[in-house]
Amino acid sequence: MSAAEVKKVTTNTLQIMKAAGQKISMLTAYDFSFARLFDTAGIDVLLVGDSASNVMAGHETTVPITLEQMIYHAQCVVRGIDRCLVVVDLPFGTYQSNPDVALASAIRVMKETGGHSIKLEGGEEVVDSIRRIVKAGIPVMGHLGLTPQSIYKFGTYAVRAKEEDEAEKLKKDALLLQQAGCFAIVLEKIPAALAKAVSESLEIPTIGIGAGKYCDGQVLVMHDMLGINNDFNPRFLRKYANLHDQITGAVQQYVKDVQSNDFPNEQEQY
Template sequence: MSIHQSSNVKRITTHILQEMKNRGEKISMLTAYDFTMAGIVDTAGIDIILVGDSASNVMAGHETTLPITLDQMIYHATSVVRGVKRAFVVVDIPFGSYQGNSSEALRSAIRIMKESGGHAVKVEGGSEIKESVSRILSAGVPVMGHLGLTPQSIYKFGTYTVRAKEETEAQKLLDDAKILEDCGCFAIVLEKIPASLAKKVAESISIPIIGIGAGPHVDGQVLVVHDMLGITQEFQPRFLRQYADLRADMNKAVQNYIKDVKSKDFPNDQESY
């Protein structure tokens, strides 16, 4: 099915995403954190919009994803949902809002669904959070998993380097993917792992596998929209393909505006009442 055909779909669902994997159609996914950007990305025909806790970095300027709160994630998710007509909206449950115990995890997931109108939640980790995942799913909330480089665990890893290169960690990742599938997750994000391992996961797991820095053999890809559009320029990992240089365009536009104001060219007669 082409992108034009799939854009006729009224609303993407977990069922449609599973069908896409089954027939070998790749799934496209980008982040968005506000109404305007969500509308642009949705109208373009994206399949999944992730309201990522990367908002902590991109929107708030924090060094890690850890500081963002549940209330802040709900605010971003609410803004995104208002701008979306077709895409499936997944919302990150932020650090500290699900790891403690499964009751807290369930409360966080229910707040996100009720208050934001999002369609699913995403959590990081495998066997360690199995109980929380099961509890959230028991309430009928769809869950997307996230394995490999899990940014909420950055201080445990100590580095943003590629994960699961060693056999033990690779085996744990495979086991965790199976655990998440068995729990009932509808999809899993794999971040910054060897392409060969990601291929093995995608082939051995029946649910969609979305990669970021995980090679081409998975069922879909996700990038942070500000990175992909060249709005943020500090972050240049190997897996990022920049599709525009909006930072330069925006900078030039602002400079032109300043010049026109200073030279009294703006506003002109046509732009006045």
């Protein structure tokens, strides 16, 4: 099938999927090659996540990654896709100060990457920025629950909104994000019953990560679900491959073959 024949996933597609009860699949991606693989495999949404700070750059948190680095990763991903919707995280420090800064950051992402939308973390405190970005014609995905950019505020990656006060605030924030114009909301690491209640209260889709099966879709970090990262094993993660061991084994065999002069053989030379 040619690129011209591929039916592209849009923000409207996700709305239709929610209305039809069809679950939305979402994965992170940070480069051309994996983006092309995931797009061909039929993923609905690719998130160019600020998790690149962890899995690509080796930082302890998502805080250090810059807007320029996010733009670079998004450019790579967009070149690899024909069908899926691409969402790009605004990194820490590029939207929290005021709506003008937030809009300028979002405009840079859209103009310089070819991505289709942006994502930012927070509830009531970022609503004005969301309204400003949406008014400019840029689709926004929200993010509530565990918000990794605020890890130093939380001090822990534990489940959020287990207490009634925080749960009620999350419900209120979800409605505020919808009213502000978000086309979808990521719910991260909150009780499944709360995620169910929030999902049922909204007209827009919810995408869960560690938020149970009642969300309208699910997202995982590619390095986690492919088993590349062996050190991260939360309850919500299902590993669909064990690339850590497969890649390690392949490289060890390559080293052995080079050292024994088995590679290249007669058929592998000119």
